[in-house]
Amino acid sequence: AQKITQTQPGMFVQEKEAVTLDCTYDTSDPSYGLFWYKQPSSGEMIFLIYQGSYDQQNATEGRYSLNFQKARKSANLVISASQLGDSAMYFCAMREYNSGYSTLTFGKGTMLLVSP
Amino acid sequence: DAGVIQSPRHEVTEMGQEVTLRCKPISGHDYLFWYRQTMMRGLELLIYFNNNVPIDDSGMPEDRFSAKMPNASFSTLKIQPSEPRDSAVYFCASSRDNSYEQYFGPGTRLTVT
Numbered sequence: 001a002q003k004i005t006q007t008q009p010g011m012f013v014q015e016k017e018a019v020t021l022d023c024t025y026d027t028s029d030p031s032y033g034l035f036w037y038k039q040p041s042s043g044e045m046i047f048l049i050y051q052g053s054y055d056q057q058n059a060t061e062g063r064y065s066l067n068f069q070k071a072r073k074s075a076n077l078v079i080s081a082s083q084l085g086d087s088a089m090y091f092c093a094m095r096e097y098n099s100g101y102s103t104l105t106f107g108k109g110t111m112l113l114v115s116p
Numbered sequence: 117d118a119g120v121i122q123s124p125r126h127e128v129t130e131m132g133q134e135v136t137l138r139c140k141p142i143s144g145h146d147y148l149f150w151y152r153q154t155m156m157r158g159l160e161l162l163i164y165f166n167n168n169v170p171i172d173d174s175g176m177p178e179d180r181f182s183a184k185m186p187n188a189s190f191s192t193l194k195i196q197p198s199e200p201r202d203s204a205v206y207f208c209a210s211s212r213d214n215s216y217e218q219y220f221g222p223g224t225r226l227t228v229t
Contacts, residue, residue, distance in 0.1 A: 035217055045207060045220035091159065103149075104170065104218060106159040 003027065004092050004107035011112050013082050020067070021077040021110045031097040034075040035104065036066065040088040048090075051075055062076030082114045118142070120221035122208050128227045134196040137224045139208030140189055149218060150183055150193050151207040159207075165191065198228045 005024045013019040025034065036046040051059045051066045059066040067076040093106045094116055121140040129135055141148045146194040149164040163173040168185045176183070180199070185191040195202055205225050 038221075043205060043225070044222050045209070047217045047219065050217055103161050103164065108158050 003105045006107035008110045018080045021090050023075045025073050025094050029096040029098045033095045035093040036077045037091045038088045047095050084114050087114045122221035126225045132197045135192040135198045136189045139191045141210030145210035147211045149209040200228045203228050
C-alpha cells in the first residue's frame with residue numbers, strides 16, 4: 001500500500017485565489033512528520049512546511065498552511081493568494097520516527113498551474 | 117549559508133561508461149541522502165548515510181550502483197557500467213538529524229545514450 005497518496009495529478013488556479021493540494025498518508029507509527037516540498041521547472045526541491053504528528057496546531061509558513069486532520073490521516077497544503085511563481089510540482093512526504101530509519105517517503109506529486 | 121552542492125549539473129554519457137556524481141552536504145548535517153527521480157517512478161531513495169556510515173542501501177537498484185562517503189563533507193554515487201535506463205535526475209540531500217527537514221541539492225541530470 002502506498003504510504004503517501006496525492007490524488008490530484010494537476011490543479012489549476014487563478015492568481016490571487018487560494019488552492020488546496022491534497023495529501024493522505026498511511027502509517028501505524030504514532031510518531032511521524034509530514035513535509036511539503038515544491039519543485040519548480042528549474043528542478044530543485046524546496047522545503048515548504050512541516051507538521052509533526054504531536055503538534056496541536058496546524059503549521060503555517062507565510063502563505064502556506066497545512067490542514068492537518070489526524071483522524072482522517074490527511075495533511076493538505078493550502079496556498080493562499082496564489083502567485084504566478086507558485087506554478088510548480090508539489091510533493092507531500094512523510095517520515096516515521098519509530099521505524100528506525102530516517103527516510104522520507106514521497107508521494108507522486110501534484111502539478112499546480114497558476115494563471116493570470 | 118551554502119546549500120547542498122552537487123556536480124556535475126548535467127552529464128551525458130554512453131552506455132557502458134562509468135559515471136560519478138558528487139555531493140557536498142550542508143556543513144553540520146549528519147545525514148546524507150541520495151535520491152533518483154524519474155517520470156515513471158517518481159522520487160526514490162537510493163541510500164542514506166549517518167555520520168558517514170551507510171545505514172540503508174536497500175534502494176540501490178543493483179550492483180552497478182555504489183555510494184561512498186569518505187568524510188563529512190563529501191559523497192559520491194557511482195554507476196558502472198551505466199545503462200540507458202539509469203537516465204534520471206539524481207538528488208543529494210542532507211539534514212541535521214532524524215527530526216529535521218532534508219535540504220536538497222540542485223540535482224544532476226544524467227542522460228545515458
